[in-house]
Amino acid sequence: MSEVRLQGIVKRFGEVQAVAGVDLHIDSGEFLVVLGPSGCGKTTLMRTIAGLEKPEEGRIHIGARDVTLLPPRKRGIAMVFQSYALYPHMSVAGNIGFPLKAQGRCPNRSEREQRVHQAAQMVSIEHLLDRRPRQLSGGERQRVAIARAIVSEPEVLLLDEPLSNLDAKLRAYARDELKSFQRQLGITTVFVTHDQIEAMGLGDRIVVMRDGLVQQVGPPQAIYDRPQNTFVATFLGSPGMNLQHVSERVLRGFRPEHLLPVAELPPGAEHEPFVWRVTRVENLGSDRLLYGHVPDFRGDMQLTVARLPSNVTTEIPIDTDCDFGVARQHLHFFDNESGERVAEAAV
């Protein structure tokens, strides 16, 4: 268990700058999620930490050691690949014991077997030790990959979208398991994903990336509540934040769940009124999604979405002007050009 420090990491592939100068400090024992759309450089960043890619610029420290130029095997890391990368010619036990053999840390065979058993026990796959990877289900393969990663007791655990190959039901279960497992081991973990639900649910902190740059770092709720720019605002949340031009310079944003019929707003709260015409309603069971258009300062219509929880039972007539509102505290303002957050006072 060690802290990880990245300073000015730059990684290029020919003309393309995959990571464009990233500074990051990951605390010891922290579960850090790197979140971003595909092609944002998150996997490259993780591969750079692993030593599978050499950065053109910057330094990487794990604990007190500068590992920038060290090969992967000398960094004290373990990695779970998106495809799991289990060795098909070895049994599950062979796969889990492979790092111990490779690192020569466990020359004693019975001790090695014992550690393989312990790791398998932790992820409940003891009964599968004699099988081959091709005989396992997706969930079982993922567990084998995790067992292989933890058996050598690495300082840092790197996980590259390990849940993306599981079906939706299994994924929620695996998420819960992974989190409690990481807490139990207290191992410093970097988890890469493009799935914001995974990121919100798992991370102690989230790093949102775009185009090789860090957009915002912070605890999940803080990022959700106070997005630093329009990219983070619209990327997080499902659907993302509504943005409207309120002047040439300023965008106003609010989350779909904060746009409510006036009658449903907290009594006495100061609010921004919207006369809104709903054109379509989607009933999702737990919520209702309302779609409609609101004019911006020029009078152009902009698509706006509201999410009403199922306990809000107000009847919403279609194609009729209704009184909606957003509590002032839930309004966000961004600079139209840079997309950066600005204080309301500056508007």
Add this chain to the structure above:
Amino acid sequence: MATLTTTPTPAQGPRLIRVLRGTLYTTLVLFFCLLASSPFLVMGVVTFQTDQDLYKRGASPFDYEDMPTLEHLDNLFNDTRYLSFVRNSTLTGIAVVVVTLVLSLPAAWALARLTGRWGEHAGILMFIVYLVPPTLLFIPLFRIIVQLGLRDSLLSLILVYPSISVPFSTWLLMGFFKSIPPELEEAALVDGFNRYEAFWRVVLPLARPGVISVVVFTFTLTLHEFIYSLVFISSSEARTLSTGVPTELIRGDVFFWQPLLASALLVAIPVGLVYNLFLDRLVQGFTLGAVKG
């Protein structure tokens, strides 16, 4: 044929078709097996025939009037240098296989993994080299062999045969290496190996079908290659099977058919058996289950 003329009921229909299909399949398989094995069958039968039986006009090769004889086998082993040819061919074969693997494994791996798109073009170029026929090359190569003082030595063949086997093997192995997901190699790097150990412990075991193909291809190539062997080696004791047997058992226009066919059969059987032994390996999908299910 009676079943064909009666109108099948709906329940009988599919069953009848299944039986017919099975019969047709078995007949075809048997026919092709017989076709493929007939040369070996004839070789085996003729080996034990007396000259009278063999040269009798109008008789089939399977006619035996006299008792089968071991005389020709005795001839082959005691009156020719057959065993020395077998030894020379085996030694050359093993040496060429080793040289080919040592050169083509790293070359194929590097071209498949480390050089990107450029590697693919290089692989195709290597394959084109393979297409240059030995009949064009043996004269310049002969001069080189003479200058190196390797005439009449098996070393000349061990030196020259890889010029045919390495390009083909490299090209073949490139395909195998490309089918192995790079993540497996990276996982081995993370797990504690360096690049060469990762190759040795993870990549090579997975490319085993490819390695076996290369071994089989190279070994059989050295067994049947004729021109280089004929040109570079003239002394009888250094000859290999492909040139030794014809020079000793065809004298002028006289063919010693029985020992000739026996010599071919004795080499073909073990090679055929080894081929069959590894047939499954050659086609087995080793990487199943390695990545996403």
